[in-house]
Amino acid sequence: MTDNPRAPRTATSRRNMLFGTAAAGAALLAAGCTSNENNDDSKESAGADVADSKPGKKVTIGFAGPQADHGWLNAITTQAKNRAEKYQDVTLEATEGSNDNATQVGQIETLINKKVDVLVVLPADGKALTQVGLKAMRAGIPVVNLDRIFSSQQAYRCWIGGDNYGMGLNAGHYIGEQLKDKKNAKVVELAGIDSLELTQERTKGFDDALKNYPNIKKVARQAAEFTVESGQKKMSQLLQAQSSFDALWNHDDDQGVGAERAIKQAGRDEFLMVGGAGSKRVMQAIKDDDSVVKATVLYPPTMAASAIDLARALGQGKGIAGMAEYEIPAHVTLYSAVVTKKNVDEYLPIGFT
Known part of the structure; x- marks a missing residue:
């Protein structure tokens, strides 16, 4: 972590930010990697560096979800793909959905081996897929956990889902x-x-x-x-x-x-x-x-589109428009x-x- 939250991060510091020790990892996920130091007037007036619709750093996002055998689950996949297509700087690597835990783990491991920049995962079973989420985070690949939550907060950088x-x-x-x-x-x-x-x-x-x-x-x-x-x-x-x-x-x-x-x-x-x-x-x-x-x-299945937005911001090292923080939130709960x-x-x- 640097004193200046907008300074470029090395690969080593990125890995430490994502995983770290149990205590440090939980603290980072809850609070984000920010500092109260060096907050001069120019930074306060400029605000956080946020993701917007303009093309920026290219990001490859891996997407893995369950089998789309239900109207809502099909909408989740559609929302994710349609959102990714709106960004010139996003490449989406989507797996074929599966309700089999072992199959989905294998699909996510393939995405990890491809070294995607960010993962968006809606697990068939959050508890069963926690270990592969941890594996991705340890590899320096931030995970956006969609809806069905992993059993460890260290297995994801951000969770977004329904209430x-x-x-x-x-x-x-x-x-x-x-x-x-x-x-x-x-x-x-x-x-x-x-x-x-x-x-x-x-x-x-x-x-x-x-x-x-x-x-x-x-x-x-x-x-x-x-x-x-x-x-x-x-x-x-x-x-x-x-x-x-x-x-x-x-x-x-x-x-x-x-x-x-x-x-x-x-x-x-x-x-x-x-x-x-x-x-x-x-x-x-x-x-x-x-x-x-x-x-x-x-x-709302629109949570999948929002997950792509969050993943893109993570991949570009940016925050979210409308928020003062330099990092995306650790949890986003949608309103019903x-x-x-x-x-x-x-x-x-x-x-x-």
Whole structure:
């Protein structure tokens, strides 16, 4: 680390900044490699050296994600590739997505051997891929960890992802506000894969929000598997078990396709439905306002485009526009906005198919 945070770094100092010892590495990732020394007036007026759209130092970014077998995951890959194409100074080396941990590790090791400048990784399993993240960091290749987080902060330079707890919280508050004047209101929840921490966080956020509305009770919950088939099956079970309720929160718009089929087959329309993630199909249904679907809570796949922006800034040794710091942040958590008929036109362009 140098006294002047904008001074060029040697290969050795770059490696030390990225990895270092356990204590030093955590400190650098949390605070960035900056110094309060030599902050004269000229630097304060000039501000940090930030990445912008103008061509700069050429950067090769390696991108590795899971298999795009789900609408949201496909959108992640598309967002990353489209963003990289907008920059004349970025070359994207993208792997073929895989849900097999060993295969994905091998793909990332290939990118490490190619000596890419920066890695963007959405691991199929964050815990299982932590070691390869550490390997990249030790090799002096900064890692932007996308969404599913590695189990060690030393395995990445920056994490960017969605707010699963906030997603549930905002869904719960939206439903609560719609039902706050209804006596003995009932809600049901169609969750995702229960073994995933993200599903548990979404449910916790939802339950915590409902605590603010004593007139509302969650009467049933089913866990699906983020697929159309599971959504239809589990929604059918909820409908059979509950003769009536006032609101449904479905964690995932892809499994919501099946849920909506089950709802139509049952001829039920006495409740409002809130989706999750932000598919274009659901946004259009909200706009048309001709079904039970009234809102969806975003889990924006645009995070992959932002990950490319962060990786490019890292590769060029720059900060981010709009922030005074010389380094990019260690963590970026995206907001889970609620899309309704009032604001759907604003969000339709980022809806995924």
